[in-house]
Amino acid sequence: MSILIPILVLTGVGVVAGVALAYFSRVFYVPEDPRVDRLEEILPGANCGACGFAGCRDYAKGLVAKNGDVPPCPVGGKATAEKVAAILGVAVADVEDQVALVRCAGTRERAAARGTMVGVRDCAGAALLGSPKACRFGCMGFGDCGTVCPTKAITVYAGGVAVVDADLCIGCGLCVAKCPIDCIQMVPKSRRVHVLCNSRDPALVTRAACKVGCIACNLCTKKDAAFVVASNVATFTGASCDPEACYACPNDVIVHTDRYGVLAFIESAEARADYEAEKTEFKEKEKAARAAARPAREPKNAGEQP
Amino acid sequence: MELLLLAINAMLIGNLILSKFLGICPFLGVSRRLSTALGMSMAVLFVMVLASTVTWTLFYSLLKPLHLEYLRTILFILVIASLVQLVEMVMQKLSPALYEALGIYLPLITTNCAILGVAIDSIEKGYGFLPMIVYSFFGACGFALALLLFAGIRERLETADMPQSFQGAASSLIVAGILSLAFMGFSGLVPG
């Protein structure tokens, strides 16, 4: 019997509190679309701001408010775009998974210097005075891009050039916006071939400024139509190509990531040496093949020697 | 005079965060910006005074007459939880920006040992109604003082050059410890 009173008291207080809360939740009701919560759940949660909204929850609110008519989430890529479309009941936007690429291999040994930077060691600061490198389009190597990367995917290595680790890159594009000379580009994740040069200067200027600069000689375009030359620089626009097409480049500007990682291609002396060896071997084979093909001009003997 | 001494005790000598080490969670969590620290302090002040009043009344009008003093912990938690829910609802309606800024820390006031601590302490020390009000009000003021001081220091620390291993929580905790040492200096303020 004596246990009844405490039980009653607790239950009583609980009921009173519950009723009061129920009443007040009606009075202070804040209407919110339930889809916002569902969308927030399926978004990547990186809160990087690449979509232009202040975090993923804000993006979810924007999606509901504009019924999907907002830029797609670059981090979530295709998978997220599909889930968003399913929740909102709209058509899927065409989104491709992208990663960032720094289009420069001009390390300190390869790129000529214009002067020594004193004071602020910062890309934005250097851009105000003009690059410390002779090439105005090449990576200045002060690492502003690295400071904004939410996954620490982009770092400046010993040679003085920033490189993106495509495995860590979530494709938010914050580094692209940060680079004051537009040296970083978004490329499809599936692309395996890259032209590592950003220089829009004409051939003579590029040649004087950097050993590994693209001089727009067009030798690559002859090997594969996916290479496109515009504004004195080549760009690969396809998904992949024959690795041997890359050897056409006289300045070794093109990297095929099936054979060499971008980082190794830029920084590693061994990788470069291997590449040189492969290229030389290939060129020798080509020369031999051309020499072998020439005797076919002589009148054919009876027989079927091709 | 008694009340004045009580107030000083609650705010400085027996500071909830820096002397009694209650309520560390919001102290470390919401003190990055002065603006959010201020918002949190106001919320805690309101909840603390209200919770103390309601629990004190409940204790002396319901539990004591029925000899159910042993139920105080569970009942106080129930009451505090409901009150914080109410505050959350009001805040979401009236100041959505602050609601977003405080985020997870608002429901954390529910389990905040500082609120429960003050409520139980008033009962333990046998305070009357007015002393209880003074104690909870100035206890919350002390909470606010510690929070604002810490937020100001943290804003300064944000721009300081520190070794990697010290950045973030490490430096904050060290500073909190030093602040705590500083507040120990108040211990001789009120005799007895």
Next chain:
Amino acid sequence: MTTQANPFPGGIHPAYRKDLTSGCESQPMPVPKLLVIPLSQHLGAPAKVLVKKGDAVKAGQLIAEPGGFISAAVHASSSGKVTAIGPVELPNGQMGDAVTIETDGAHEWARMEPISDPLAADPKVLVERVKAAGIVGMGGATFPTHVKLTPPADSPVDWVLLNGAECEPYLTADHRVMVERAERIAQGVKLVRHVMGVSRVSVGIEGNKPDAIEALRRALGDAAEVVELPVKYPQGSEKQLIYAITGRRVPPKKLPSFVGVTVFNVATVAAIADAVIDGTPLVERVVTVTGSGVNRPGNFRVPVGTRVTDLMEFAGGYREDAAQLILGGPMMGRAAASDNVPIIKGVGGVLVLATPDLKDLEYGACIRCGRCLRACPNAQNPMLLGQLIEKGLFSRIDEEKLRELVLDDCFECGSCTFVCPNRRPLVQFFQMAKGYYRSQQKRKG
């Protein structure tokens, strides 16, 4: 009617080192073989080029007309042939279009008609002449003068100031102009008075140029008063000068005409007189070549478009230990990566520093000493702003309203950088922040 100068807060007293060149009379430089004349030597829209490759031009001939309301004309500095029109490196390190002229040595002139009895002419005619002469502010800001001479109706001007302060260390170009062309400046003052209809004209000159003060007092007579200013950097900054002489404060982000004042550099006023009285457009200016890395420092009358290479050759060349080339003064000038850049209308100094003068420029963390706060002539807080920019905490900058309070009013005088014990490059931080906000604006707009 001598005015007592009002002191402004902050400021610094660097070693002036003007004795290297302050006594050197300006030597005319012979016209070089090549002139590179940029189309944008002024604030506002670049000029629109009128000549093409292969054209023959004469000295003083118009080669580009103003490209907008706020723009200026550009003239050939000597006779010759246009050999190229294309991008070149400008003194500020950026690229810009320029007309390259191969001079023929004859220096044939094509001046405009001198305006007889200019003080009786319609002011509009005189303003047109200033516009046609391509005159821009020669103190370095290069604001088109004809626009300054016609302030908008809602901010009438009652007091004109002439800036003869030349507070930058090392530079003595304006000093020499005041000593050697005091009469011309006086003529220019009378013209400006007539055009703007003001009753009060004052010339501000720092106390370290007593010969200039004397020369101008004699030449001006009653036309204008000469105010001796205390020697403090940056006394020659527009808003500080206005406060010193008139006691009026120009609010942040507002022009001097807002308080009824207009400021002209002394060389600009002399150029106005040249254009009206002789019909000569702005094709030449006095440049101080100085510093521990020059063989024969001095002041030179340089044709606009002369490459720094040629000018340095005329000044005796570089010394062995020359290490840094600065265009402008040591406080607000810009370091140049190459001397293959042209002298344009706004460049008044070429400073070459030798290695012993270049201290170690590595910087450290802010020690919160507060010296920069005491040095800022705007009485603002460079310390906190510098810390936040260095860490990239732009959200905090917005919270503390530092953009409105500090950045918008900062004219990059460099006083804060000068006094910092840890050599923090504060001005560079502010330039970066301004660039950041500009690019944000561009992205939104």
